[in-house]
Amino acid sequence: MAELFKARGWEIGGEEDVSDAYVVNTCTVTALSDRKSRQYIRRMKRLNPQAAVIVMGCYPQTRPEALASMEEADVIIGTEGKERAPELAEEFLKTRERKLLTSGGRPESREYTDHQAIFGSESRTRALIKIEEGCDRFCSYCVIPYARGPVRSRPLESIVSEARGLVEAGYKEIVLSGINTALYGSERPDVSVSGIDGVIEAISALPGDFRIRIGSLEPTVVNAEYVKKLFGYDKLCHHLHLSVQSGSDRVLKAMNRHYSAAEYLDIVRVLREFDPLYGITTDIIAGFPGESEEDFEQTLELAEKAGYLHIHGFPYSVRPFTKAAEMEGQLPPHVKKERNARLGELSEKLSLEFRKSMEGSFQRVLTEERVSVDGREYIKGHASNYCPVYIPAEAAITDNEFIDVRAGEPIADGVAGIIVRT
Numbered sequence: 086m087a088e089l090f091k092a093r094g095w096e097i098g099g100e101e102d103v104s105d106a107y108v109v110n111t112c113t114v115t116a117l118s119d120r121k122s123r124q125y126i127r128r129m130k131r132l133n134p135q136a137a138v139i140v141m142g143c144y145p146q147t148r149p150e151a152l153a154s155m156e157e158a159d160v161i162i163g164t165e166g167k168e169r170a171p172e173l174a175e176e177f178l179k180t181r182e183r184k185l186l187t188s189g190g191r192p193e194s195r196e197y198t199d200h201q202a203i204f205g206s207e208s209r210t211r212a213l214i215k216i217e218e219g220c221d222r223f224c225s226y227c228v229i230p231y232a233r234g235p236v237r238s239r240p241l242e243s244i245v246s247e248a249r250g251l252v253e254a255g256y257k258e259i260v261l262s263g264i265n266t267a268l269y270g271s272e273r274p275d276v277s278v279s280g281i282d283g284v285i286e287a288i289s290a291l292p293g294d295f296r297i298r299i300g301s302l303e304p305t306v307v308n309a310e311y312v313k314k315l316f317g318y319d320k321l322c323h324h325l326h327l328s329v330q331s332g333s334d335r336v337l338k339a340m341n342r343h344y345s346a347a348e349y350l351d352i353v354r355v356l357r358e359f360d361p362l363y364g365i366t367t368d369i370i371a372g373f374p375g376e377s378e379e380d381f382e383q384t385l386e387l388a389e390k391a392g393y394l395h396i397h398g399f400p401y402s403v404r405p406f407t408k409a410a411e412m413e414g415q416l417p418p419h420v421k422k423e424r425n426a427r428l429g430e431l432s433e434k435l436s437l438e439f440r441k442s443m444e445g446s447f448q449r450v451l452t453e454e455r456v457s458v459d460g461r462e463y464i465k466g467h468a469s470n471y472c473p474v475y476i477p478a479e480a481a482i483t484d485n486e487f488i489d490v491r492a493g494e495p496i497a498d499g500v501a502g503i504i505v506r507t
């Protein structure tokens with residue numbers, strides 16, 4: 086977005102600056118995200134009441150009327166047509182006419198809108214490549230399919246060409262992202278590559294010292310057999326974000342998630358057999374409608390067995406259009422909050438156990454930034470399994486380097502790194 090504005094002669098300011106235009110790209114995954122977006126829009130308008138405030142993304146796509154009723158939102162775009170933002174900002178500044186460019190509803194487009202690869206000037210360590218848009222799974226709590234529309238896979242040549250450009254520009258980690266990356270190619274039986282493994286294979290073939298990470302992989306799509314395919318790619322990091330959402334088969338069914346707790350743990354087992362220090366992170370919803378204390382305890386049990394590096398827990402949030410919003414057994418906020426707090430405590434405990442188990446292991450770290458922890462300076466990076474690693478800064482290393490370390494004790498959210506070879 087910044088590049089699009091710059092191309093038309095705009096200068097880019099920060100969010101505290103008095104600017105002529107503000108772009109607020111919204112999220113609507115929970116009610117809290119909606120509230121934060123509304124607060125942000127008001128804050129931007131207060132900074133400069135004369136400015137054009139452009140609101141875009143999933144919130145207006147699903148609830149255009151909610152944004153239309155906010156007089157601070159000058160131009161309202163959905164999840165499609167965002168590239169017109171600079172031109173629409175200029176038009177608003179001339180005419181002062183508010184514009185609503187989305188009528189809501191699920192985007193119908195069946196084509197992936199390709200974007201020009203943009204190389205920022207910021208630190209060249211980790212770059213995100215979007216490979217896919219949309220989701221057809223309709224988990225009963227999730228508004229995303231309504232905001233993002235059906236699955237559209239980006240052409241493979243376009244992904245590989247962006248990856249090649251990024252590697253040549255010096256990026257050492259490529260993160261494959263999308264709404265449901267496991268569905269890559271699923272809507273186009275005519276193309277030879279289906280599944281994210283095909284994308285990894287094509288990128289792996291590029292020359293250069295770099296690694297590949299998958300942003301997340303849906304257990305609604307992949308199973309234990311599928312993940313074994315990933316083990317053949319040396320450049321692929323030993324980390325998967327596998328959203329489990331619940332450990333109770335009853336709740337998983339009500340969520341319209343097509344796997345059981347046992348099937349999920351089978352994926353975990355296969356990963357850990359391949360590498361006992363394979364990093365697994367997850368999302369869990371606390372307090373889904375009808376979730377009993379026993380269901381929740383099954384979730385905690387599954388989490389213990391999975392030995393997560395991190396759990397991203399959040400309280401269930403009622404979302405428009407979704408089946409779960411209409412379900413009976415909606416739980417009071419204090420129950421959702423209390424269960425979410427227990428998830429937070431368990432995440433801390435499991436993360437510490439996992440990091441202690443790494444002690445003495447050899448890890449290849451990609452260095453990212455200089456940080457200070459308890460008054461000591463470190464170079465921080467991530468191991469292949471996504472565990473943060475803190476290397477004492479006195480070592481003569483810079484950011485964006487692969488460094489081999491031996492993992493030491495847990496520090497902050499990661500482990501200490503003792504250099505074995507630079």
Ligand code: SF4
Nearest residue numbers: 220222223224227229
């Ligand atoms: S698979 Fe993910 S994005 Fe798709 S509906 Fe389910 S939770 Fe939402």
